[in-house]
Amino acid sequence: MKRRTFLKNTSLGSLALGIPAAAMSCAERSEENKVADAGPGGPVVLATWNVNNATKAAWDSLAAGSSALDAVEAGCKIEEADIKNSSVGKGGLPDRDGNVTLDACIMDHTGNCGSVVYLQNITHAITVARSVMEDTPHVMLAGKGAEMHALSIGLEAEDLLTPESKAAWEKWKETSQYKPIINIENHDTIGMLVMDKDGTLAGGCTTSGLAYKMQGRVGDSPIIGSGLFVDNEVGAAVATGLGEEVVKTVGSFLIVELMRQGKSPQEACEEAIRRIVEKPGSNYKDFQVGYIAMNKKGETGYYAIHKGFWATQYQGDENKNFESDFYNK
Structure with missing residues (x-):
């Protein structure tokens, strides 16, 4: 059964046409290295952390004539299959009971989306999420049901x-004390945004979640609007870091809506971080959250709570890695 067709969003009129240029400040970036505007239609690939192989694979997919959605899947699969990446796919660190469980989501330019939560025994969670979107009437499948669907589409x-x-x-079990460690927990969880040459947007996010989490825990990564949101008339955003804090502010949707109101991707990411850290009683000094965003002009932004969050941008046949500015008040 193919999934139902979703209603298109209302036209944004002059507001969508008036998105200003991005404020692209980054601590380690010189003026000549700024990538401020791809121009209408891109193409551009943007991802969380230093994932040069993934962004290159996505770019190569675009260069071969594939869609933005195809490029997102191709890029994310690189990290899922990399056993040296301990927060994505095969080789991910397990929950406290020794189970590797994966979460992922994907979203296209029409507003269609799919996700999987608590998926086990399947490396390419992003592929399963895409199949949920395209081949079922649902948005999300969980646990054993997600695994059964993966097997039904030919994944091993x-x-x-x-x-x-x-x-x-085994070493962790010697103390069995869980505390988020800034830029260590969820490090290299990949969120990816892609714009093709025609200006079409797509995004994806895939992770094995917090290491040594309670069994059954699900973070923001597979939650549309929290870990990822794409609106082809405005832009897209994706999150990384402590998912519980992203969920509380519906961060990716917030960033897209701020861009809808006229903020640049950089300004929108900064405001979303402020929403987290300036809450009464926030313990933001104890965890990391980082965002990346892209608008319809191909302008990009990235911002985090603490120093040490990186983004990778592939454009013009070249990878560039940027250390993001961070909340410093």
Whole structure:
């Protein structure tokens, strides 16, 4: 059964045409390295963290004539299959009971989306999420049902707990104390935004979640509007870091709506971070959240709570890695 067709969003009129140029300040970026405007139609690939192989794969997909959605899937699959990346796909660090569980979502330019939560034994969660979007009447599948669907579309079951991740888990059990560690927990969880040459947007996010989490825990990454949101008339945003805090502010949707109101991607990311850190009683000094965003002009922005969050941008046949500015008040 193919999924139902969603209603198109109302036209934004002159507001969508008046999105200002991005304020692209980054601590380590010189003026000549700024990538401020791809111009209408892109193409551009933007991702969280230093994932040069993933952004290159997405760019190559675009260059071969594939869609923005195809490019997102191609890029995310690179990190899912990299067993050295301990927060995505195969090789991800397990929950406190030793289970590697994956969350992922994907969203296209029409507003269609799909996600999987608590998926086990399947490396490419992003592919399963896309199939949920395209081949079922649903938006989200969880647990055993998600795994069964993955097998039904031809993906193979395999043990995702590598010897390296198992050894790290065994060492953790010596204390069994869980505390988020800034820029360590969820590090390299990949969120990716792609604009093709025609200005079409798509996005995806895939992760194995917080290491040694409680069994059954799900963060922001598979939640449309929190971990990822795409509006082809405005722009797109994706999150990384402590998902519980992103969910509380519906961060990615917030950023897109701020861009709808006229803020640049950089300004929107900064405002979304302020919403987290300036809440009464916020313990933001104890965790990290970072955002990336892109508008319809191909302008990009990235911002985080703490120093040490990086983004990768592929454009013009070249990867560039940027350390984001961060909240510093």
